[in-house]
Amino acid sequence: MAPKNSKVTRNPNLIPGIGKYSRSQMYHKKGLWAIKAKNGGQFPHHEKKAKPETTSEKPPKFYPADDVKKPLVNKRKPKPTKLRTSITPGTVLIILTGRFKGKRVVFLKQLPSGLLLITGPFKINGVPLRRVNQSYVIATSTKVDISGVDVNKLDDKYFGKKAEKKKKKGEGEFFEAEKEDKNVLPQEKKDDQKLVDASLIQSIEAVPDLKAYLAARFSLKSGMKPHELVF
Amino acid sequence: MVKGRQGERVRYPPDQFSISINRIYVAPIFMNCCLTLALIFLYVFRLYVRGTVLGYKRSKSNQYPNTSLIQIEGVNTKEEVSWYCGKKIAYIYRAKVKKNDSYYRCIWGKVTRPHGNSGVVRTKFKSNLPPKSMGAKVRVFMYPSII
Numbered sequence: 001m002a003p004k005n006s007k008v009t010r011n012p013n014l015i016p017g018i019g020k021y022s023r024s025q026m027y028h029k030k031g032l033w034a035i036k037a038k039n040g041g042q043f044p045h046h047e048k049k050a051k052p053e054t055t056s057e058k059p060p061k062f063y064p065a066d067d068v069k070k071p072l073v074n075k076r077k078p079k080p081t082k083l084r085t086s087i088t089p090g091t092v093l094i095i096l097t098g099r100f101k102g103k104r105v106v107f108l109k110q111l112p113s114g115l116l117l118i119t120g121p122f123k124i125n126g127v128p129l130r131r132v133n134q135s136y137v138i139a140t141s142t143k144v145d146i147s148g149v150d151v152n153k154l155d156d157k158y159f160g161k162k163a164e165k166k167k168k169k170g171e172g173e174f175f176e177a178e179k180e181d182k183n184v185l186p187q188e189k190k191d192d193q194k195l196v197d198a199s200l201i202q203s204i205e206a207v208p209d210l211k212a213y214l215a216a217r218f219s220l221k222s223g224m225k226p227h228e229l230v231f
Numbered sequence: 232m233v234k235g236r237q238g239e240r241v242r243y244p245p246d247q248f249s250i251s252i253n254r255i256y257v258a259p260i261f262m263n264c265c266l267t268l269a270l271i272f273l274y275v276f277r278l279y280v281r282g283t284v285l286g287y288k289r290s291k292s293n294q295y296p297n298t299s300l301i302q303i304e305g306v307n308t309k310e311e312v313s314w315y316c317g318k319k320i321a322y323i324y325r326a327k328v329k330k331n332d333s334y335y336r337c338i339w340g341k342v343t344r345p346h347g348n349s350g351v352v353r354t355k356f357k358s359n360l361p362p363k364s365m366g367a368k369v370r371v372f373m374y375p376s377i378i
């Protein structure tokens with residue numbers, strides 16, 4: 001419906017809940033007398049729609065002894081964390097914590113969970129395709145051209161833990177099963193890494209010193225004050 | 232209490248692989264993978280600001296140990312502290328008994344607000360800092376970051 005420019009009430013509020021005009025004054029203002037006159041002394045009246053016949057419900061066979069409270073319906077749809085304006089696709093980020101702390105890394109996109117998708121690129125500084133939380137990252141003003149990179153297939157499920165296969169554990173099998181699934185990076189992930197990095201590395205090499213910059217780690221030196229640094 | 236501006240630490244010649252003065256603490260929470268390489272160069276990638284524990288929040292004859300006061304290096308005014316508000320702090324100390332494969336233990340906390348006009352900061356820790364921490368060093372990290 002087209003929005004009205006300004007809805008003007010015929011009955012301004014003196015105080016919320018108390019209008020200026022009385023019921024009979026409003027009757028006159030709204031022109032209800034004219035509507036009645038047009039309709040022969042009565043308000044226009046339309047037939048009620050006939051309700052479709054519903055099959056009568058059978059009374060339930062079982063009533064629970066106590067009234068069970070239904071939990072309230074939760075219609076919340078979590079949104080991904082708001083991305084800082086300083087972080088745009090292609091920004092170089094400094095990771096502050098974790099295995100790769102101090103590494104300078106390229107930001108690819110924000111995943112639906114809110115985490116940031118980043119890559120080293122792997123060849124340059126050993127950081128693979130990875131998720132990182134926005135709070136543990138400093139955004140620098142350096143940007144990398146990211147137009148050649150296709151990140152559509154990467155999402156949270158790609159990075160999530162694989163669902164553990166349920167195995168019937170006999171006593172003998174118990175120890176063997178533990179050893180199998182560790183630390184094997186599927187070839188598919190390695191290929192994805194190479195794919196994403198290929199065009200990235202090209203655009204990085206186009207900029208002088210950027211490769212060395214990404215390879216170097218960030219560190220606070222003596223006399224450096226983070227509150228005065230401009231990243 | 233440190234009164235007035237803190238002096239700058241003496242700068243060592245800018246050389247990427249110079250020997251750092253700091254003792255290398257193996258932080259119990261994070262494993263620094265490059266530590267093995269760093270042992271060759273003895274260079275630690277410091278991603279925290281050094282701080283000193285000054286004591287507890289107190290009046291003349293009462294102290295309130297749930298809040299500790301920290302002097303962050305290089306921070307000298309109330310306005311500069313606003314950058315650090317909310318940042319995580321770790322008080323790291325040695326113990327005689329190995330716990331979780333390490334002799335080092337940590338109490339986590341955060342910067343809550345400035346204290347006075349000269350850059351001192353109030354902090355709250357998960358459990359109150361022990362009295363022996365007065366005068367000890369503390370690490371003020373740069374996360375949760377908003378830049």
